[in-house]
Amino acid sequence: MAKTPPTSAWTTTRIPDQTGRLAVVTGANTGLGHETALALAEKGAHVVIAVRNLDKGRTAAALIAERVPNAALSLQELDLGSLASVRTAAKELADRHGAIDLLINNAGVSHSGKQRERTEDGFELHLGTNHLGHFALTGLLLDRLLAAPAARIVTVSSSTHRVRGADHFDDLPWDDDYRAFAAYGRSKLANLLFTYALQRRLAGTGATALAAHPGGSATELMRNTPRPVRMLSELVLQTPEMGALPTLRAATDPAALGGQFYGPDGRGQVRGYPELVTSTDRSYDLDLQQRLWNASEELTGVRYPAV
Numbered sequence: 001m002a003k004t005p006p007t008s009a010w011t012t013t014r015i016p017d018q019t020g021r022l023a024v025v026t027g028a029n030t031g032l033g034h035e036t037a038l039a040l041a042e043k044g045a046h047v048v049i050a051v052r053n054l055d056k057g058r059t060a061a062a063l064i065a066e067r068v069p070n071a072a073l074s075l076q077e078l079d080l081g082s083l084a085s086v087r088t089a090a091k092e093l094a095d096r097h098g099a100i101d102l103l104i105n106n107a108g109v110s111h112s113g114k115q116r117e118r119t120e121d122g123f124e125l126h127l128g129t130n131h132l133g134h135f136a137l138t139g140l141l142l143d144r145l146l147a148a149p150a151a152r153i154v155t156v157s158s159s160t161h162r163v164r165g166a167d168h169f170d171d172l173p174w175d176d177d178y179r180a181f182a183a184y185g186r187s188k189l190a191n192l193l194f195t196y197a198l199q200r201r202l203a204g205t206g207a208t209a210l211a212a213h214p215g216g217s218a219t220e221l222m223r224n225t226p227r228p229v230r231m232l233s234e235l236v237l238q239t240p241e242m243g244a245l246p247t248l249r250a251a252t253d254p255a256a257l258g259g260q261f262y263g264p265d266g267r268g269q270v271r272g273y274p275e276l277v278t279s280t281d282r283s284y285d286l287d288l289q290q291r292l293w294n295a296s297e298e299l300t301g302v303r304y305p306a307v
Helices: 031-042 054-067 083-096 125-140 142-146 180-202 220-224 227-236 245-252 286-300
Strands: 022-026 046-051 072-077 102-105 152-156 208-212 261-264 274-277
Touching (some): 022 031, 031 072, 031 245, 046 054, 054 072, 083 125, 083 142, 102 125, 102 245, 125 142, 125 180, 125 286, 152 245, 180 208, 180 286, 245 261, 245 274
Parallel strands (some): 022 102, 046 072, 102 152, 152 208, 208 261
8 A cells, every 4th residue: 555645745746736847858758758658648748658669658548648648749759879860850850840949858768788888979878869869859859848938948867876986977988988877877977967068058048957866766778687686676766757756846836046956855865755856076176077968069969049
């Protein structure tokens, strides 16, 4: 039997009415992204399910429609590991929508193999997909976000941004001594560096950039971990429904401010209800933020307009 949340806990019951708002959620076919899309649809938002596999996207949309019969849903093909796909998706979204109220940069990959893998464009897999893909998508959609009265850009990071080696930015391709888990952590640290740098650029526009992390959540990202780890995870990790709450709070809480970071309130931020948290000192390093920003523009070819 599910426990009753404390009266002070932030849950989906606190999400304001989202009628008339357009939300783009990357990786919305499963896990945290699916729960985020479902909660927004329940509150009346038109949700764009942006996914690499359209068949899985259709299945996700059907599941949401079963729960929310009048849900406003649409699909968008998007492979964040391909800059060509990102550009096509951004153009199609911009052509269909005059304004975007919410961009939830949720999708991510986690590869546990010893061999380094690359994206279609030759980037290290984690950085290329989890950071550079979202960096490019956000930049290409920025005019549509600025056209909304109070757009929010929420990028999903992870507590793994704290792992040893996550600040390995002097060698973006990671040519030597590659470690997959540290590379994943680096991509999640990049999500935070991006968010904080983006918020400074958005100051005075009405749009805001925030970040969130789900704590320990049993999602499809665990599918590449060894079976014993997956089995243990199912016992100690929280559900995707709980894991999505920090993202939803960052996206919808009227009191949330640009540059804030939300995560679970339990011990070690592994489980619990969403609260305002802090990230590592390295994530607030202005010089590192700028160096990563410059490199990201160079690697993706996406230059952010002055705002």
